[in-house]
Amino acid sequence: MDFKMAKPKHILVIRLSAMGDVAMTVPVLCVLAQTYPEVKITVLSRPFFKPFFEGIPNLDFLEADVYGEHKRFGLIKLAKEAKELGIDAVADLHNVIRSKIITKYLKFKGLKTATIDKGRAEKKALISAKGKNISQLKTTHQRYADVFEKLGFPIDLEKHIAPPKKRLSPKLNGLLGVEYKKIIGIAPFAAYQSKMYPLSLMAEVIRELDESDKYRIFLFGGGKKEIEQLKKLENPFANVTNVAGKLTFEEELALISNLDLMLSMDSGNGHLAAMYGVPVLTLWGVTHPFAGFVPFKQPETNQLVSDRNEYPLIPTSIYGNKFPSVYDEAMKTIAPEAVVSKIMAVLT
Incomplete structure (x- = not known):
């Protein structure tokens, strides 16, 4: 039998x-x-x-x-x-x-x-x-x-049916303010430099979004070095708040679940946002969407890839830890204007 x-x-x-x-x-x-x-x-x-x-x-x-x-x-x-x-x-x-x-x-x-x-x-x-x-x-x-x-x-x-947004505590509601604006999360860090959009260019993205006065922007990161960098990124802008080191992990998840969009590298924060059905715009350096790590249910149009004409060997690794000389600068080929344009298109 x-x-x-x-x-x-x-x-x-x-x-x-x-x-x-x-x-x-x-x-x-x-x-x-x-x-x-x-x-x-x-x-x-x-x-x-x-x-x-x-x-x-x-x-x-x-x-x-x-x-x-x-x-x-x-x-x-x-x-x-x-x-x-x-x-x-x-x-x-x-x-x-x-x-x-x-x-x-x-x-x-x-x-x-x-x-x-x-x-x-x-x-x-x-x-x-x-x-x-x-x-x-x-x-x-x-x-x-x-x-x-x-x-x-x-x-x-x-x-898959996206779960409901998590309830915001009075503390988080205080961060959002009383004036309604679309909420953007920005997570500019990654495990390897080759997967990280230059902070000088990210500052240009933030400047243009801030000047439009249409958005509340929250910066995510962790660790002493990242927190110090995010403080510097936050300071010049009226609509930008660095939440790194200021919230519990549960509070961060609640805030992420209420975002209208997350701008992330090929890293964990994009996947956290996607868990809740939040649109995720991902910037790719020496890694590539084809490896299978695109955040859940995010369209190809939300994947901004470094210029493969200028850096034809991409993807050079699955995790971003291996790349030829100068390829760590590949993400400079993603123009801040392109990032802002895509964000505005998704949020329209």
């Missing part, structure tokens, strides 16, 4: 880092919960990311302390904790050593497992093409969705 494993009722979803990658799981899990309301979901990730998943029905969160309690052999302890919750399937959306250890242990215990195919070969080929005849790869969101299909839960990401 052909034995078939029963369809899972409780899925452990593993994605430990980084912020943008974890944020990209959110719309996928929203569709999963919407499509299969009878299935329980437990997300295993770092405590900092727990607020991402608030409001998704039938979803719980299991905290992973991978640098403390769950370091090394602690991963087995973590796997045991997960099993005690009654999970009967594992969706590994990370596919790194830590997640593999947890997944293999639970598979050994008889649970059904599925692991993401990150498309490493296709991504390597995209970079090796040196800019010639490149084409769109599968999106990371679809790669996540494919894992659930392997477990018996196909989902259609086109059916």
Whole structure:
């Protein structure tokens, strides 16, 4: 007799880092919960990311302390904790050593497992093409969705319904002011300089938006150095507020959910905004939208790419950490006027 494993009722979803990658799981899990309301979901990730998943029905969160309690052999302890919750399937959306250890242990215990195919070969080929005849790869969101299909839960990401905006506290309402203006978020930083629009050019973008007096602009970032840079960027302008270091993470998410547009690099803040259905305008340096990291449901027209006639080898890497000499200046080819024009077109 052909034995078939029963369809899972409780899925452990593993994605430990980084912020943008974890944020990209959110719309996928929203569709999963919407499509299969009878299935329980437990997300295993770092405590900092727990607020991402608030409001998704039938979803719980299991905290992973991978640098403390769950370091090394602690991963087995973590796997045991997960099993005690009654999970009967594992969706590994990370596919790194830590997640593999947890997944293999639970598979050994008889649970059904599925692991993401990150498309490493296709991504390597995209970079090796040196800019010639490149084409769109599968999106990371679809790669996540494919894992659930392997477990018996196909989902259609086109059916995603953006969650409602989060309620603004009196503190956040105070930042917005009483006069109605469209709200723009700007996140000018990225993990690598090659993915970051020059701050001098970003200042020109902000100046033109500020002078129109149509928008309230909020600057996002983190870390002492970034906060100091954002203070300097904020100072000359009446309609600009730097919120870096001034809000809790939950407050930042609430503010982001209420934006009319986010201007971001190829980095995490764009994905945070996209979680809430906010239009995201992304500026691309040595990376490229074809690698599959465009924020969720954002159109091709919202992707402003560096001039590939002047920098023909783009994309030079998937994450922005590898590039030839002078390619770190590629983003200078995106004119501030083009950025402002696109923002105004989206907000019209």
